Amino acid sequence: MSETTSKTYDPTAVEHRWQERWAESALYKTDEDPSKPKHYALTMLPYPSGDLHVGHWYAMTPSDSRARFMRMRGYRVLFPIGFDAFGLPAENAAIRRGIHPRKWTYSNIENMRGQLKQMGAMFDLDTEVVTCDPEYYRWNQWFFLKFMEKGLAYRKEAPVDWCPKDNTTLAREQVVGPDRRCERCGTPVVKKNLAQWLFKITDYAEELLDFSGVEWPERVKTLQTNWIGRSEGAEIAFDVPGYGPIEVFTTRPDTLFGATFFVVAPEHPAVEKITTLEREADVRAYVESAGRMTEIDRTDVTREKTGVFTGAYATNPANGEAIPVYAADYVLLGYGTGAIMAVPAHDERDFEFAKKYGIEIRTVIAPPDWDGEPLAEAYPGEGLMVNSDGFDGMPNTEGKKAVTDDLEAKGVGRAAVTYRLRDWLISRQRYWGTPIPVIYCPEHGAVPVPEEDLPVRLPEDAEFMPTGESPLKLDPEFYNTECPVCGGPATRETDTMDTFMDSSWYQYRYLSPHYDEGPFDPEEGEKWLPVDQYTGGIEHAVMHLLYTRFFTKVMRDLGLVSFDEPMTRLFNQGIILGEDAEKMSKSRGNVVNPQEFVDRYGSDALRCFLMFIGPWDQGGPWDSRGIEGIARFLRRAHSLVAGGDASGGEADPKELPRRTARLVKKVTEDLEAFRFNTALASLMEHTNYLLAVKKEAGEEEWRDALRAFVLLLAPLAPHHAEEMWALMGLPYSVHVQEWPGYDEGLVRAEEITLVVQVNGKLRDRIDAPVDISAEDAKELAMKSEKVRSHVEGREIRKSIYVPGRLVNFVVG
RNA sequence: GCGAGAGUGGUGGAAUGGUAGACACGCUAGAUUUAGGAUCUAGUGCCCUCGGGCGUGCGGGUUCAAGUCCCGCCUCUCGCACCA
Numbered sequence: 099m100s101e102t103t104s105k106t107y108d109p110t111a112v113e114h115r116w117q118e119r120w121a122e123s124a125l126y127k128t129d130e131d132p133s134k135p136k137h138y139a140l141t142m143l144p145y146p147s148g149d150l151h152v153g154h155w156y157a158m159t160p161s162d163s164r165a166r167f168m169r170m171r172g173y174r175v176l177f178p179i180g181f182d183a184f185g186l187p188a189e190n191a192a193i194r195r196g197i198h199p200r201k202w203t204y205s206n207i208e209n210m211r212g213q214l215k216q217m218g219a220m221f222d223l224d225t226e227v228v229t230c231d232p233e234y235y236r237w238n239q240w241f242f243l244k245f246m247e248k249g250l251a252y253r254k255e256a257p258v259d260w261c262p263k264d265n266t267t268l269a270r271e272q273v274v275g276p277d278r279r280c281e282r283c284g285t286p287v288v289k290k291n292l293a294q295w296l297f298k299i300t301d302y303a304e305e306l307l308d309f310s311g312v313e314w315p316e317r318v319k320t321l322q323t324n325w326i327g328r329s330e331g332a333e334i335a336f337d338v339p340g341y342g343p344i345e346v347f348t349t350r351p352d353t354l355f356g357a358t359f360f361v362v363a364p365e366h367p368a369v370e371k372i373t374t375l376e377r378e379a380d381v382r383a384y385v386e387s388a389g390r391m392t393e394i395d396r397t398d399v400t401r402e403k404t405g406v407f408t409g410a411y412a413t414n415p416a417n418g419e420a421i422p423v424y425a426a427d428y429v430l431l432g433y434g435t436g437a438i439m440a441v442p443a444h445d446e447r448d449f450e451f452a453k454k455y456g457i458e459i460r461t462v463i464a465p466p467d468w469d470g471e472p473l474a475e476a477y478p479g480e481g482l483m484v485n486s487d488g489f490d491g492m493p494n495t496e497g498k499k500a501v502t503d504d505l506e507a508k509g510v511g512r513a514a515v516t517y518r519l520r521d522w523l524i525s526r527q528r529y530w531g532t533p534i535p536v537i538y539c540p541e542h543g544a545v546p547v548p549e550e551d552l553p554v555r556l557p558e559d560a561e562f563m564p565t566g567e568s569p570l571k572l573d574p575e576f577y578n579t580e581c582p583v584c585g586g587p588a589t590r591e592t593d594t595m596d597t598f599m600d601s602s603w604y605q606y607r608y609l610s611p612h613y614d615e616g617p618f619d620p621e622e623g624e625k626w627l628p629v630d631q632y633t634g635g636i637e638h639a640v641m642h643l644l645y646t647r648f649f650t651k652v653m654r655d656l657g658l659v660s661f662d663e664p665m666t667r668l669f670n671q672g673i674i675l676g677e678d679a680e681k682m683s684k685s686r687g688n689v690v691n692p693q694e695f696v697d698r699y700g701s702d703a704l705r706c707f708l709m710f711i712g713p714w715d716q717g718g719p720w721d722s723r724g725i726e727g728i729a730r731f732l733r734r735a736h737s738l739v740a741g742g743d744a745s746g747g748e749a750d751p752k753e754l755p756r757r758t759a760r761l762v763k764k765v766t767e768d769l770e771a772f773r774f775n776t777a778l779a780s781l782m783e784h785t786n787y788l789l790a791v792k793k794e795a796g797e798e799e800w801r802d803a804l805r806a807f808v809l810l811l812a813p814l815a816p817h818h819a820e821e822m823w824a825l826m827g828l829p830y831s832v833h834v835q836e837w838p839g840y841d842e843g844l845v846r847a848e849e850i851t852l853v854v855q856v857n858g859k860l861r862d863r864i865d866a867p868v869d870i871s872a873e874d875a876k877e878l879a880m881k882s883e884k885v886r887s888h889v890e891g892r893e894i895r896k897s898i899y900v901p902g903r904l905v906n907f908v909v910g
Numbered sequence: 911g912c913g914a915g916a917g918u919g920g921u922g923g924a925a926u927g928g929u930a931g932a933c934a935c936g937c938u939a940g941a942u943u944u945a946g947g948a949u950c951u952a953g954u955g956c957c958c959u960c961g962g963g964c965g966u967g968c969g970g971g972u973u974c975a976a977g978u979c980c981c982g983c984c985u986c987u988c989g990c991a992c993c994a
Contacts, residue, residue: 276991317989320914324990331994348994361994399911399992428992438994446911447992518993639989710934712923721922727934730949776924779933786933853929858975860929887961898974904928908974 107736109700113817117215125831126220129174130625137173138626139165140605140665142634142642143227146181148206150213152690152708152720153682156674159705160714160774161633162219166813167769168631169220170837176626177220178608180227181207184235185597186264186282189530189562199530199562203230213693218701218816220833225608229600234607235532236553237617238599241649242535243546244656250298251524253544258523260290265566266527267294269596270520271325271641276397281641286392295534295593296521299648303328303517306647311663315670315715321639327518332502334511336360336412336439338423341372344412347434347516350444351505352497355486356462357439359452360412360423361405363431364388372423374409381406381425388427396427403428403451414439415510416501417487426451434516442476449476462486463494522645524596529562529569531594539581539588548582554590568592601642602649605629605664616658623659632665635673643668669772672717674708679719690720699729702815706732709774709814731782732818735811738788738804739825749790751799755844757787758803762840765810774814781811801826806838853904854879856888872899879905 120126141161144154165177181203188199195202207228214221227234245251259268261280267290272281279286299306303326309319331349338344344362348354362368364385373381384406388396395401405426412423428447429438442452442459452459461473463481483489483497492500505511525534533554535547547554557576562569570576570592581588603617609626610619628650650664675681676688683689695704707728712718761784768777784807795803804826812819812832823832852866852875862884866875876897879885889909896908 317914321989327993397992433993718922721935724922724935782933863929896974900928906974
């Protein structure tokens with residue numbers, strides 16, 4: 099170890115030296131001391147793209163600082179890291195350059211391990227997890243089997259979303275925007291009819307709406323709530339003579355008497371059967387044209403509604419009326435029952451349709467001051483029921499239940515809840531993922547691979563050129579197998595799993611990455627679970643964060659864990675933008691390379707600058723010049739212990755203990771609340787003060803103050819603080835020291851600046867003792883020349899004294 | 911259309927209803943330096959007759975006092991969107 103006496107700070111050398119020392123001394127090996135309270139801190143695991151970019155730094159280093167802070171405050175902290183290593187980029191890179199995805203991925207991981215070390219984070223690398231390792235994905239398969247056992251995994255043939263560029267199906271969550279694009283590559287998705295495996299996340303829809311067990315940002319809770327999209331209403335059967343009942347879902351059973359027509363989705367299985375002979379040609383033409391339409395056109399809200407009369411009539415169960423049945427593409431097969439009762443008077447869409455096709459618009463909920471005339475537009479609001487037989491005069495809010503009860507009594511309806519949430523489609527037609535552990539036998543159908551045969555290994559030498567078919571289909575050695583039940587010839591499932599499967603439970607695997615009797619060691623689980631503090635981007639609000647909650651609830655029902663929520667607290671950091679305030683991208687040429695700044699200013703400067711830019715949840719543009727300010731601050735801080743010039747300036751050395759106590763309070767509260775920017779601002783301000791009093795301060799007080807300062811700096815600038823600590827001759831390591839405390843009594847000032855206002859306008863500032871009485875304060879204020887000139891000759895109508903702060907005279 | 915969030919100096923941003931603009935970038939002047947860079951010192955919201963006046967998207971309101979609370983607008987960002 100080289101000497102730590104240099105006067106100037108050479109970040110590269112110093113940081114490297116401490117990183118080596120930390121590794122040698124296993125400083126960041128997870129503390130298992132059972133006498134300490136546990137703190138499981140987790141930052142979202144990165145995809146091994148090859149380079150740690152500045153976005154990784156922005157996500158990870160504040161998270162690291164927070165974990166370090168908790169450690170110094172006396173918690174035993176688990177702060178693991180791993181790699182989300184399955185997924186398309188590896189496969190695409192392989193296709194482009196002819197390297198095997200495994201090789202590409204592992205060489206990227208190797209590279210990133212070095213970069214992570216350079217970051218100076220306290221990750222415990224012994225717990226590292228790589229999700230493409232059979233040791234890991236074996237448990238993906240195990241979970242799949244458990245899901246199958248519980249009836250939570252099922253296979254279904256249906257029209258699914260297909261990305262033509264990525265050549266795979268997607269989960270509903272991975273289709274984004276009004277124009278339905280692939281979340282990964284932005285290509286508009288198309289529908290394809292395929293047999294796919296799904297997880298029954300909808301079974302947990304109701305429980306997933308309950309956020310009482312988590313302290314999460316409102317924003318995430320709202321996003322998930324909207325995504326799940328709970329609607330309360332009723333299911334009502336409308337009889338179609340000659341066919342049978344067709345069920346509809348409605349949130350407005352109170353408007354049932356106003357249902358003057360009926361609509362089914364063009365793809366609804368009933369369409370073919372109910373269409374009358376003379377309407378057949380028209381209906382067929384319409385259904386075909388709807389089928390040809392792209393998803394984008396079809397869901398365009400501004401398009402005029404179209405539809406076709408089927409010739410059939412449905413019976414309104416409320417009044418026995420026969421109402422015409424239309425097929426129209428504004429009704430979607432995928433939501434509710436794919437059929438609706440149309441109430442034009444009280445639904446905008448039905449109103450538009452009825453106008454166009456000349457269907458009766460019957461008011462059944464009277465708007466306030468209604469004159470009995472036909473409505474000029476749909477009235478979706480509240481009111482009294484009319485034209486509704488025995489329900490007339492009832493407020494419609496009560497009518498919802500009353501009508502539903504009535505239908506239930508007649509056996510033609512019931513209260514019902516519908517969710518927008520769809521089951522999670524997990525099949526992917528790509529190579530670089532977890533093989534789905536199922537075998538198809540001509541005799542026994544879809545048979546789960548026996549647990550003891552796991553893992554079903556991904557073959558190494560597969561052909562992974564994208565053809566639109568699963569690459570594993572081209573590997574007879576893989577897919578030809580025997581039926582586990584009868585031993586007869588059978589074939590394996592050739593689809594792989596969605597990579598969101600991997601990240602749904604990785605936080606559990608970190609506890610015991612090599613445990614081979616289960617997904618994690620339950621003893622370790624007792625010690626650490628659940629995650630106390632999770633940090634990551636908001637973009638995962640309805641994908642990863644919903645899936646991992648679902649997984650945890652299933653794990654609870656499997657008896658693996660005893661809690662309901664995977665992560666108690668969540669903090670969403672913002673996004674770091676390019677210098678032009680645009681999203682960083684290679685095509686824009688605004689990508690910031692962190693290495694450049696680490697080389698020039700050191701990793702502490704980069705860490706601190708990213709935390710100083712602004713509130714962490716806000717993100718913001720990078721500023722290459724701004725980092726200079728942080729580098730300057732760190733150099734100045736270093737000069738506190740390493741000699742160098744102390745600056746003059748006005749500052750009172752007697753204030754040293756008080757200012758230190760205040761700083762401790764401020765930084766503690768700020769780090770507690772993730773306000774890294776203001777914590778750093780306070781440390782900068784304090785540094786400027788310390789430099790100003792350096793020459794005059796008493797030796798002992800100076801040392802105490804400096805010690806506290808270095809401890810406060812430690813979570814934010816770990817290398818720097820370690821160096822300063824060593825230069826002060828204090829024992830290694832600063833990072834295992836106790837967080838400083840402070841004396842509340844000392845925090846309070848003896849002297850205050852009394853602000854004097856006249857009619858709310860600032861007129862003077864006067865030094866006064868902190869405990870000055872209201873009378874004395876007013877008297878003192880009145881002595882001020884500046885105040886008197888504004889008060890003289892006018893009547894003082896009122897005077898206010900805010901203790902320790904200000905006096906306000908109200909004059910006439 | 912519905913829902914959520916945000917509008918403060920040239921810039922990033924600070925402000926338990928009580929001194930608006932902390933801290934930093936940038937800029938100006940000075941010191942040091944052969945010069946540049948670095949460093950240090952001072953200044954830096956706008957207007958001004960140097961008394962002060964005006965200032966937190968706009969318009970009202972509550973209050974002794976409003977960036978902060980209430981009402982109504984405008985703009986921007988994000989999410990959802992024919993969801994029955």
